Amino acid sequence: MDFHLLSQAFGTVMLNPMNLLFVFVGVTAGIMVGALPGLTATMGCALLIPFTFGLGPVRGLLMLMGIFCGGIYGGSISAILIRIPGTPSAAATLLDGYPLSQKGMGGKAIGMSTVASFLGGTTGAVVMTFLSPEIARVGLRFGPPEFLALAIFGLGMIITISGRSLLKGFISCLFGLLITTIGFDPLSGVPRFTFGSRDLLGGVTFIPALIGLFGYAQVFRNIEKMLILPTVKAKVENILPTLKEIRAVLKTIFKSALMGTFIGSIPGTGCDIAAFVTYGEAKRTSKHPEKFGTGILEGVAAPEAGNNGATGGAMIPMLTLGVPGDAVTAVLLGALTIHGLQPGPLLFRDHLDVIYPIFAGMIMAQVILLTVGLSGARFFARTINIDRKILTPVIFFLCVVGSYAMRFSFFDVGLSMVIGVVAYFMEYYEYPASPILLALILGPMAEQNLRRSLIISHGDPLIFVKRPISAAFIAIALFVIITSYYRIKKAAEKEAQMASVSEKEETD
Amino acid sequence: MKRANMTRADIAVGTGVIILATWVFWYSNGYRGTVIYIYGPNFFPQVLSVLMILCGVALIVRAIRGKALTKKDRIDRKGFVRTVIAIGICIGYLYLMQVIGFAMGTSVFLFVLMTFLGQRGLVKRVISSIATSLLVWAMFRYFLVIPLPTGIFDFTF
Numbered sequence: 001m002d003f004h005l006l007s008q009a010f011g012t013v014m015l016n017p018m019n020l021l022f023v024f025v026g027v028t029a030g031i032m033v034g035a036l037p038g039l040t041a042t043m044g045c046a047l048l049i050p051f052t053f054g055l056g057p058v059r060g061l062l063m064l065m066g067i068f069c070g071g072i073y074g075g076s077i078s079a080i081l082i083r084i085p086g087t088p089s090a091a092a093t094l095l096d097g098y099p100l101s102q103k104g105m106g107g108k109a110i111g112m113s114t115v116a117s118f119l120g121g122t123t124g125a126v127v128m129t130f131l132s133p134e135i136a137r138v139g140l141r142f143g144p145p146e147f148l149a150l151a152i153f154g155l156g157m158i159i160t161i162s163g164r165s166l167l168k169g170f171i172s173c174l175f176g177l178l179i180t181t182i183g184f185d186p187l188s189g190v191p192r193f194t195f196g197s198r199d200l201l202g203g204v205t206f207i208p209a210l211i212g213l214f215g216y217a218q219v220f221r222n223i224e225k226m227l228i229l230p231t232v233k234a235k236v237e238n239i240l241p242t243l244k245e246i247r248a249v250l251k252t253i254f255k256s257a258l259m260g261t262f263i264g265s266i267p268g269t270g271c272d273i274a275a276f277v278t279y280g281e282a283k284r285t286s287k288h289p290e291k292f293g294t295g296i297l298e299g300v301a302a303p304e305a306g307n308n309g310a311t312g313g314a315m316i317p318m319l320t321l322g323v324p325g326d327a328v329t330a331v332l333l334g335a336l337t338i339h340g341l342q343p344g345p346l347l348f349r350d351h352l353d354v355i356y357p358i359f360a361g362m363i364m365a366q367v368i369l370l371t372v373g374l375s376g377a378r379f380f381a382r383t384i385n386i387d388r389k390i391l392t393p394v395i396f397f398l399c400v401v402g403s404y405a406m407r408f409s410f411f412d413v414g415l416s417m418v419i420g421v422v423a424y425f426m427e428y429y430e431y432p433a434s435p436i437l438l439a440l441i442l443g444p445m446a447e448q449n450l451r452r453s454l455i456i457s458h459g460d461p462l463i464f465v466k467r468p469i470s471a472a473f474i475a476i477a478l479f480v481i482i483t484s485y486y487r488i489k490k491a492a493e494k495e496a497q498m499a500s501v502s503e504k505e506e507t508d
Numbered sequence: 509m510k511r512a513n514m515t516r517a518d519i520a521v522g523t524g525v526i527i528l529a530t531w532v533f534w535y536s537n538g539y540r541g542t543v544i545y546i547y548g549p550n551f552f553p554q555v556l557s558v559l560m561i562l563c564g565v566a567l568i569v570r571a572i573r574g575k576a577l578t579k580k581d582r583i584d585r586k587g588f589v590r591t592v593i594a595i596g597i598c599i600g601y602l603y604l605m606q607v608i609g610f611a612m613g614t615s616v617f618l619f620v621l622m623t624f625l626g627q628r629g630l631v632k633r634v635i636s637s638i639a640t641s642l643l644v645w646a647m648f649r650y651f652l653v654i655p656l657p658t659g660i661f662d663f664t665f
Contacts, residue, residue, distance in 0.1 A: 390622055
């Protein structure tokens with residue numbers, strides 16, 4: 001860690017009003033996107049990447065990181081007020097947030113969520129700042145077998161958490177990897193699966209695929225459910241929690257923040273898992289576990305500190321090893337490459353001018369999140385009331401613009417829409433989209449390093465287990481996949497039992 | 509009933525995956541002779557296709573053995589038709605945009621889609637569709653300097 005560079009980076013971010021403005025715009029947009037049910041932080045980043053094309057890499061990334069942090073926090077607002085988590089990571093927050101809202105303490109719950117998000121996010125950002133350069137130093141020693149093992153590890157992790165079926169997660173992942181083989185072969189330059197189309201020579205571009213998977217698919221679902229979803233109204237009063245209330249949950253906040261950061265830093269996990277694990281842990285270690293779920297501030301503070309801590313954690317593997325921690329960081333990784341930067345250990349050697357402002361920006365984003373969150377809570381609560389019949393067409397339009405803007409290509413718009421239709425059906429048949437996204441990122445890395453390793457070893461596949469780091473990554477991935485298989489099997493058996501009981505009751 | 513639906517879908521998807529993967533394997537063979545080394549452009553797609561065939565077979569076997577997942581959510585038929593029509597409107601917009609330009613085409617698209625989705629307030633529809641299209645157009649045109657289709661109104665801006 002170079003403190004001189006870090007202080008310079010803080011100067012760059014804080015003393016330049018334009019940089020601060022982009023963080024502010026990102027955080028505000030993120031909170032709004034997060035607060036609106038049906039719009040996730042992933043979707044927000046995907047839709048807003050095109051708006052960063054004209055900015056430099058630092059400003060573009062500052063804005064996107066603002067959206068990331070704001071989006072994760074924003075999800076808690078709708079979770080607390082209307083019992084619909086704005087983002088999946090806020091699902092744990094509603095367990096105590098909504099009961100608080102029913103007691104007339106919705107404003108206070110949002111206030112506590114803001115403070116916990118700030119403290120959690122700051123912890124995550126500080127850990128990221130100090131840990132990333134060290135991990136990158138280790139990463140510099142990685143060769144092709146280690147990078148392949150890392151890709152397998154990342155893909156394996158996301159498959160295990162993406163749904164009720166491991167098999168369907170695998171199929172999604174393989175489908176995503178197959179998509180990455182379209183276009184020029186990275187090693188030989190031979191065009192593959194292009195069928196004579198010039199538009200496909202460069203492969204399926206990341207942004208249209210991303211917007212298809214997370215933008216169009218969601219828009220199609222929103223249009224389909226337009227008349228089914230109930231209209232909701234939300235309002236807040238009394239936001240600021242007292243010092244006494246904050247002090248009472250401070251220990252929980254810091255414990256959850258550190259746990260969240262650690263969970264977020266494991267590739268493929270992300271903020272949703274961090275929120276549930278930290279909520280469970282807070283309940284387990286509480287003196288009054290029976291009060292959880294009835295509407296207590298600790299039940300809001302724990303998952304919010306956890307999921308915001310995970311934002312910084314998820315950035316660590318993305319920046320240092322080029323393996324995203326979750327779907328949003330996969331989008332950020334894509335954004336980095338669009339701005340001409342290749343995430344991974346070399347980023348810490350060749351682009352310190354970008355890395356340190358990212359660290360500083362992440363910490364600044366938390367301060368802005370606290371300010372904007374507390375002062376604008378009433379406004380953000382009102383955004384939940386925006387008519388869906390107006391909002392959905394606008395998002396539909398942003399999907400069109402976003403998929404067009406990368407290469408000014410109507411082919412990309414069409415491709416993106418087709419991917420959106422596929423993703424729309426995939427959701428209904430429980431094929432998760434996140435493994436496809438991660439496969440799009442890690443596919444080229446996996447292919448190149450697999451082939452390079454085999455060329456180096458003269459075709460001996462044992463090269464992947466002979467090297468300790470590579471063997472360790474593969475062993476952990478296998479362990480997690482096997483344990484997940486049994487966990488999912490157990491859950492499915494329980495579900496089937498409950499279904500048969502309810503069927504029996506119906507026939508009786 | 510619900511379980512049967514997912515079973516059929518799993519068998520259909522499994523079959524589709526096997527067919528796709530078999531085709532990928534066969535098609536990738538064509539890349540074999542394009543380079544001199546063994547692990548050429550065909551290698552990775554063929555590895556993937558073998559894994560996909562295994563997954564496809566496993567999906568079918570699980571479905572036949574009655575282990576398919578139960579559906580948690582169903583597609584609402586009327587809603588689905590609404591989605592298809594909305595996609596049709598969007599395709600029309602993509603053509604319209606190239607004729608009458610981005611800003612005007614977008615305003616028409618947003619207005620039509622809001623009307624189709626049941627938004628009744630005329631003023632709301634007009635203001636939100638024009639404001640959104642102009643805002644994004646101005647941002648792309650002047651701030652991000654990204655060219656957008658101008659159509660026959662090329663001279664306007």
